[in-house]
Amino acid sequence: xxxxxxxxxxxxxxxxxxxxxxxxxxxxxxxxxxxxxxxxxxxxxxxxxxxxxxxxxxxxxxxxxxxxxxxxxxxxxxxxxxxxxxxxxxxxxxxxxxxxxxxxxxxxxxxxxxxxxxxxxxxxxxxxxxxxxxxxxxxxxxxxxxxxxxxxxxxxxxxxxxxxxxxxxxxxxxxxxxxxxxxxxxxxxxxxxxxxxxxxxxxxxxxxxxxxxxxxxxxxxxxxxx
Numbered sequence: 001x002x003x004x005x006x007x008x009x010x011x012x013x014x015x016x017x018x019x020x021x022x023x024x025x026x027x028x029x030x031x032x033x034x035x036x037x038x039x040x041x042x043x044x045x046x047x048x049x050x051x052x053x054x055x056x057x058x059x060x061x062x063x064x065x066x067x068x069x070x071x072x073x074x075x076x077x078x079x080x081x082x083x084x085x086x087x088x089x090x091x092x093x094x095x096x097x098x099x100x101x102x103x104x105x106x107x108x109x110x111x112x113x114x115x116x117x118x119x120x121x122x123x124x125x126x127x128x129x130x131x132x133x134x135x136x137x138x139x140x141x142x143x144x145x146x147x148x149x150x151x152x153x154x155x156x157x158x159x160x161x162x163x164x165x166x167x168x169x170x171x172x173x174x175x176x177x178x179x180x181x182x183x184x185x186x187x188x189x190x191x192x193x194x195x196x197x198x199x200x201x202x203x204x205x206x207x208x209x210x211x212x213x214x215x216x217x218x219x220x221x222x223x224x225x226x
Contacts, residue, residue, distance in 0.1 A: 001040050005031045041071050090128055119187045120199050122179065129176040130154060135162055136169075140196040142188050145175070152180065161195055 005026040009015060014022055026033055035043075054061060094100075098121055103112035123137050132154075139162030144155045152175040158164050175184065188196060 001035045001043060003033050004035055005033050006035060006039075037073060044070055093124060094128075118199075119183075120197055122182060122184055122187070123197065125179060125182070126154075126184075129179060130173045132156065132173070133165065133169075136164070138162075138197055138200040142191055142193050142196050144196070145185065145188050146172070148172075152185065 003023045003026075004019065005022070008019075008022050008026075009017075017025075023033070051061065097109055097111055098116070101111065101113050101115050102108045103110035104114055105116070108116070126132065126137050127134070136156055139159065140154065140156075141159045141161060144157065144159070146153055146155045153172045154175060155172050156164065157170050164170060191198060
């Protein structure tokens with residue numbers, strides 16, 4: 001597996017090619033070889049399952065390989081592999097007509113003077129200010145907005161709408177004054193209780209459906225600004 005290119009068997013031509021030929025072709029064109037540690041370990045897991053199934057069916061195996069010694073460790077931290085938004089990325093998002101103004105209700109992607117007061121537009125702003133995970137914000141309950149010592153904060157905790165990734169994810173994050181100016185607390189008061197963003201109906205345990213609802217239903221039609 002250390003000699004295979006990452007794209008092996010993904011083309012129709014390579015589907016029936018022996019692995020030796022795939023390796024030789026990759027070497028001939030100086031292609032990158034060696035599978036990622038996660039891929040190697042996943043393939044070793046498949047081999048282990050095959051061996052276990054054979055033993056359970058009473059099939060004698062000449063050798064009893066211990067594949068645990070073959071597993072690879074990834075020197076790169078998983079978090080470091082995730083690309084962060086740059087300032088330019090954020091600028092492009094918030095220069096869109098959703099936040100700068102559109103022509104009218106039917107021409108949301110056309111720049112104009114109309115500012116639509118859709119509370120779901122607060123969600124990307126909250127994400128930009130506190131860096132929360134995408135399922136954490138739509139899963140906010142009205143009681144998750146708390147005041148301590150005169151400071152308003154998001155209390156990110158497990159609730160009936162969604163879970164958190166781990167215990168360390170439980171935290172209190174101050175609410176930026178800009179979000180308060182935009183009416184976040186007033187919106188909470190209007191909702192009264194329960195899910196803070198009621199437009200985003202929670203349908204899955206991990207919040208995937210929540211964010212799909214936001215992307216398709218509430219930001220549909222908004223385009224970049226000029």
